[in-house]
Amino acid sequence: MRRAVAAALCLVALAAAGCGERKERTSPGHPQQLQLMLDFFPNADHAGIYAAQADGRFKQVGLDVKIRTPSDPAAPIRQVAAGRADLAISYEPEVLRARNKGLKVVSVGALVQRPLTSIISLPPAGISTPADLTGKRLGTAGIDYQHAFLQAILRHAGVSPSSVKERNVGFNLVPALLTKKVDAILGGYFNYEAVDLKLRKKKPHVIVVDRAGVPTYNELVFVTSEKNAKREGDAIRSFLGAVARGTRDLRRHPDVRPLLAANPDLDAKLQRASVKILLDQHLFDPAKGRPFAYQDPAAWNAFAAFMHGAGLIRASNASGAFTNARLPGQGP
Template identity: 35%
Template sequence: MEPEVSALIGASRQVVRRAAAAVFAVSLLAAGCGEGDSAQPGGNAEVRVLMDWFPNPDHVGLYTAQDKGFFTAANLNVTLTPPSNPADPLKLVAAKQVELGISYEPDVLMAAEQDLPLVAVAALVPVALNSLMAVGTSPVKSPGDLAGKTVGTAGLPSDDVYLKQIAAKHGVDLNSVKKVNVSSNLVAAMLSGQVDATIGAYRNIEGVQLAQEGKQPFIVPVTDAGVPEYNELVLVANRDRLRDDAGYRDAVKRFVAALGKGVAAAQGEPSFATTSISKVATGYDAAVIEKMVAATLPLLRNPRGFGRMDPAKWQSFADWLHTEGMVKRPIDAGPLVTNDYVPAE
């Protein structure tokens, strides 16, 4: 294996995530797994946040808020914990074992089939990061070039349905596309020529890595290639606790406000933000981290205002998931998304 390929594989978002999962699995136990005591509105509150995965530039707003002291100023004792499995945040928020979780809009919608008491209370990354990607030496230069090519995915059902939609949108016979499950080895599969393109890599992570290594990647977000718009990362709370617990409602609202300040501070002080995330995002070269943060910050801008989501677009995406067979029954997105906890415009 070429040294540069090995280096990229070692720094890959997904490879590092899986390797880190076992290390961080005990963190949740250290933070405490039982349902927290109800706090008084305005008083000190313990807020355990189970993240979607290990710290990376997607989370720059969280760690900037923490380092700037915005959570402390809001009387919140915040613990940010990576999961041992990306499905854990929704499960443990639903079970009241953590106060908040970070997950993905499609996962929140699909969780509705399990009748979990979950609701998205803020968009952390309001646009899609998942992208159709290929290195410069690949024959794939546009979505229409996928005909007769080999496409690697991480093996997620959502990636399969994204590929189906992209093929249909661009007149590609899906039967002519060879699909390969490369698991976490998306970057390695592209660099080695095992696949002509991938779906599942993030434009602000793997895309930046490939560009930094001079691989001249072709990158198009899945939403630019035919997939309906969605929020990549969302903050999820327990809907029952929001209904029944005034202290919890207040703590969630204070957390979201402090997080919004963190995102604004990161955008205003990119060097501070880079330092904050560099302290916790392991496995990346310092120069690459800086470029990843620079690529991420613009993607955090929300024209509707920090954290705000469009319930109509959530419903459209839910309907699309049902049409594509990702869920067995129609989903009412209404109870699954709210802007009641984001700062006023």
């Protein structure tokens, strides 16, 4: 009876918590190639991945990981959906949007646990709180859910949306801010664009979206196709376990040289400062007692409900969009 009850409880919890032994490979064996497509050019957000590669963590579990850079940030999800990449890094809102369009993709783990997306302004604009956006020009990358973020933030602050002029500046967020085309930007990361501005002595002011009326979400996630999640579950679990250990190595020795080797054009000072924020604020770390890359079901459902309410997706919850069943369990 106890065994039957335990099995029933395991089945109930499987989708949300990944019930089972969850053991990844911990010995080399025959190398299996795995292609990972990044969400953007190599940068501080990927430091744990490059640490894992440099420290031989992937080889330890029998994986030959090839890291690719996308032609544009929208490409990774399409690549995994089409089977042209095994895993990709993307964004929780993009996963929900892709599924809404019929792509059979699923998030198998969180890389960055909380939103990095922020409203960033410079002192002359006088924007200390969302209420100060009244009468201001705000630049975004023209992404629909960024517009939804802004509307939610303005409602939360009691600001009339008609009093804020939203401008699509593409991905030229920082240049638009520096050339005073806009008074603030929404879409830059507090650990990257804001740090870049701080290093330039611009004294940016930052309002993180989930502290201003937007439900929290996983900024960066590992995505694969539904088919691959089932077929290559052990390899995915081993990969995530290796990234967990690479991130642990990074915390012990915050070395950005593997990252700079992957992308020599990076500003070393900016990368070090950005990695420090990610580590100091535990942005790679799940809630206490949860395994690396854990995705909170309640948070995913709340964010999906937010996107549904904004008219961005048909589903009112995140059912099928994520799984914790491929998370790492044991490893060296």
